[in-house]
Amino acid sequence: MFGTIASNLASNTDNLTTPLTINGERLMQMMTEVGAIGALPNGGVRRLAFSPEDREARQLVQSWMEAAGMTVTIDAAANLIGRYEGRFPHAPALVTGSHLDTVPNAGIYDGTYGVLAGVEIARTLHDHGMRPDHPIEVIVFADEERTMIGSKAMAGKAKLDPNFYDHPHYEPIEIGLNYIGGDWSNLPSAQRNTDGLAAFVELHVEQGPVLEAAGSPMGLVTGIVGQRRYLIDIEGQASHAGTTPMAMRQDALVAASQVILAVNRIGQKTGDGYGDQVATVGAMKLSPNVANTIPGRVEMTLDIRDLSNQRLDAMMAELEQEMGAIATHTDTQIHLKLQLRNEPIPVSSHIYNTIAQVCEHLELPVQSLPSRASHDAQIIASITDMGMIFVPSQGGISHSETEYTSPEHCIQGANILLHTLLELDQHYRCPEAMDDITHSTTGDTPRAI
Ligand SMILES: [Zn+2]
Structure with missing residues (x-):
């Protein structure tokens, strides 16, 4: 009854001598197009949460999600969720994503890179007619830079009193949230059930100088400080x-x-x-x-x-x-x-090890490091296993128009995320997959370190 549309993913993930790769040119083209929304004259971008630019960027990303065969929904917290169905629709989702909103004088990579890498992964799977066991979701979290309202609502940690988020320079949060497709009056409905989530992996630029100083390896995040x-x-x-x-x-x-x-x-x-x-x-x-x-x-x-x-x-x-x-x-x-x-948020040791193994197979040098900046991942870690991948930031600069990560590193990071999701797809078992004769269970249980 299952598996009629399945490609043999196992052969693609186990045989990493010819690993599947994302379309790097398309990823960088998407980066350029989103970077143009709210572009500043000196090369940076201003795309404040709930602004017309935020809404425009989200609409563009939504169109790419749909082109990748994803079902797109916007929850009450205005999280934009693209879902690429797996072979087993009731299996918990493997989730990636980040944010499209920026600080006032930002670069084009912070947040946007992680979102677009996720979208490119879905497009790659779609292009190859590949269907993982688990659904893959790419989430654009609402307002990461100021309130983290999107991830907090998803984790059931948002304050329901909008006055809590009042700020003299910003319009009321309920107005902003509703403007980009949310529904403040229904905020608790954005909370996700732990059973529906298998793992969350966020790909992000480092925003610091550690990786570049180490010769620009890929970053294996140990936790969020x-x-x-x-x-x-x-x-x-x-x-x-x-x-x-x-x-x-x-x-x-x-x-x-x-x-x-x-x-x-x-x-x-x-x-x-x-x-x-x-x-x-x-x-x-x-x-x-x-x-x-x-x-x-x-x-x-x-x-x-x-x-x-x-x-x-x-x-x-x-x-x-x-x-x-x-x-x-x-x-x-x-x-x-x-x-x-x-509190410090450690990553899941299983996801950490999976990312490390993928980097080894792809022959990419890695360096372990903590994240000293906040990310939606630290909030989502309260409802599912979490891991993070960093790519080097030139000069360690972020939250600045001069923020830069090379296309080579952007593409490498996206390929690591792709194979991490494919490996995790083989690890987390849903009851339906357990019955499937084409797979065997590992019995491993992810643990927090
Ligand atoms: Zn960010």
Whole structure:
């Protein structure tokens, strides 16, 4: 009863000496065409979520999805979902995708690349008349850059009060969402059932300099780092800069300077599990901030990120100890207040290993690295197994008009994603496929690392 339209995918995935490849020229042509929507004069793009440009780009991508034989729907959270049916319609979907919205002065690759690589994969399967066991979905998540409303609604994590997303520079979210095809009043309906999803793999530009510095291998993402943001409040005593002897001062800025150096030192620590962490003091408010007065108070931010909560705890324990010593010898008081805490999100070890094996078969060099930027993948990880592939970003630059990834790397990344999905198609078994005599089960169970 099954399998009448199936190509023998196994022969295409097992025999990687002549691997199936996507149409690289077509992928880069799609990149150019989407990049032209909201193009800036200096080569970048501005395609803010819910803008006319966002809507236009989504419509263009929808037309390519349809040309690839996909069924296209837009859920209540305005996620644009292209579904390429598999041999077994009730099998959980293998999902890829990213976002088409951009920051105000963006490059053409961030988000768009992952979406179009997914669309190109569907077009390739369609061209070859290939039908995987599982459906393959390509999702354009709504508003990744500001609210992540699309992926959050899909994971059942969106706030239902639109005022939560209010921002003075943006129109109300329910208006924007509805403008690109969503339905705010029905937002909970966008939540996906875990049973309907087999895996999510996001392909993205690195947005950092690590891969290029390593000779531009493909990036095997180990997880998305946890982030903690604090307010550091230092209280000293404002007083006359001329009349107060040096030994009798309570200079909040001197204390702050020492804290900044401690933060930087802890951020640069290596060995003993350290090395991937980052730590930044990025903003500071000084008062009274006048030339002839000793600074009485400093408020500054601290942002720390790492893949391990244990290491983040250890970094903070060390910093708090140092801050205690600094407060004592500068005669100030230092208070620390947690303002934001995002947990680290590890990738599925099974997907990670699958990507690594695919890269080995395709003879592409790889480097493991954490993602230090946020992605829809970290939200979707709460409802299915998640993995990520990075391609090198020239100069490590992103969220800038000068963002660039070579066509060669774009095409390689898309081929890795194609074969990762095909390999996963053989791994995740649906009951119907288990009965199918052309396949054998592996019994493997994906685990989180
Ligand atoms: Zn992105």
